[in-house]
Amino acid sequence: MANAANSLASLIPAGDTAVSGRIVQLFGIVTVLSIAPGLLVMVTAFTRVVIALSILRSGLGLQTTPANLIIISLSLFITFFVMMPTFDQSWRDGLQPLMKGQITEEEALPRIAEPFRDFMLDQVRSQDLALFSDFAQASNRDRLPEVQQGSGEGEVVDFRVLVPAFMISELRRGFEIGFLIVLPFLVIDLIVATLTMSMGMMMLPPTIISLPFKILFFVLIDGWNMLTGSLVRSFM
Numbered sequence: 001m002a003n004a005a006n007s008l009a010s011l012i013p014a015g016d017t018a019v020s021g022r023i024v025q026l027f028g029i030v031t032v033l034s035i036a037p038g039l040l041v042m043v044t045a046f047t048r049v050v051i052a053l054s055i056l057r058s059g060l061g062l063q064t065t066p067a068n069l070i071i072i073s074l075s076l077f078i079t080f081f082v083m084m085p086t087f088d089q090s091w092r093d094g095l096q097p098l099m100k101g102q103i104t105e106e107e108a109l110p111r112i113a114e115p116f117r118d119f120m121l122d123q124v125r126s127q128d129l130a131l132f133s134d135f136a137q138a139s140n141r142d143r144l145p146e147v148q149q150g151s152g153e154g155e156v157v158d159f160r161v162l163v164p165a166f167m168i169s170e171l172r173r174g175f176e177i178g179f180l181i182v183l184p185f186l187v188i189d190l191i192v193a194t195l196t197m198s199m200g201m202m203m204l205p206p207t208i209i210s211l212p213f214k215i216l217f218f219v220l221i222d223g224w225n226m227l228t229g230s231l232v233r234s235f236m
Contacts, residue, residue, distance in 0.1 A: 028105070040079070041167075042163050042166075042167060043116045043119075043120060043163060043166070044079050044082075044083050044116075044119075045078070045079045045082040045083060045123075045170075045235055046075055046076070046079040047167060047170040047171065047174060048170045048173050048174040048177070048231070048234070049074075049075040049078045049079055049082075049174075049231055050071065050072065050075040050174075051170075051171070051174030051175065051177075051178060052174055052177045052178055052181065052227065052231060053066075053071045053074065053075055053227075054071060054178075055174075055175075055177075055178030055181055055182060056178070056181050056223075056227065057071065058182070059178075059181055059182035059185040059186075059214075060185060060211070060214050060215065060218065061185075061207055061210070061211050061214065062211075078228065078231060078232065081232065082232060082235045083119070086115045086116060086118075086119045087115075089115040090111075090112045090113075090114075090115045090116065093111045093112075093114075093115070094108045094109070094110075094111030094112035094113075094114075095108065095112055097111075098112075113159070117157070117159070117162065120162050120163070120166040121157065121162065123166060123169060123170070123235065124162065124165050124166045124169045125165070125168075125169045125172070128165040128166075128168045128169050128172075129157065129161065129162070129165040131165065131168075132161045132162075132164050132165045133157075133161050136158065136160065136161050173234065177230070177231070177234070181227065184217070185214050185217075188210050188213055188214050188217065189206060189207070189210050189214075191210075192206045192209050192210040192213065193206040193210075196209065
């Protein structure tokens with residue numbers, strides 16, 4: 001046992017922090033990978049896109065078409081397309097130098113997070129940002145410095161304020177886009193319901209007749225192209 005302990009001690013010399021640093025780095029990587037789906041929803045364009053596509057399916061009156069897998073996959077690829085400049089900057093400025101050993105973890109973390117901060121600041125509404133800034137100042141008035149609002153030069157917004165404000169802004173914009181999507185389908189439903197009532201077909205559900213007309217309308221106007229283009233342009 002003593003020989004085994006001496007051998008282990010020789011492999012990990014006293015005062016050497018390289019092994020412990022690698023363990024901490026590995027633990028951090030595993031932690032990031034475990035919360036990656038949540039981060040994708042919180043700090044990217046995914047929320048707005050998936051809400052718009054989900055409302056589109058409801059507006060068409062289709063319960064399972066397109067399937068959830070197709071909606072999620074299309075939302076992911078649109079999100080990656082929109083976020084690619086942010087991902088590239090984060091990789092180039094922070095993650096790549098860290099993997100090459102050019103900078104430390106403490107230096108890499110702000111460089112990785114800063115592109116996402118800039119993206120969220122470009123998309124967040126000032127009202128939502130002010131709301132959570134006021135909450136943060138009220139709950140931490142004696143412990144933290146004042147949370148600065150706005151995106152002017154030299155101002156930094158804390159992530160604990162920026163992320164929830166950004167998510168609320170994305171939810172609002174997603175529902176705004178969804179309303180514009182559903183409106184023409186609602187008009188078609190009203191026209192079909194009025195016609196069926198005037199013809200005395202009380203027992204016939206209007207949705208059975210309006211569904212093919214809504215699908216035909218969406219195909220004729222090239223709806224997928226228009227919706228995808230509008231979603232991408234909404235982030236520019």
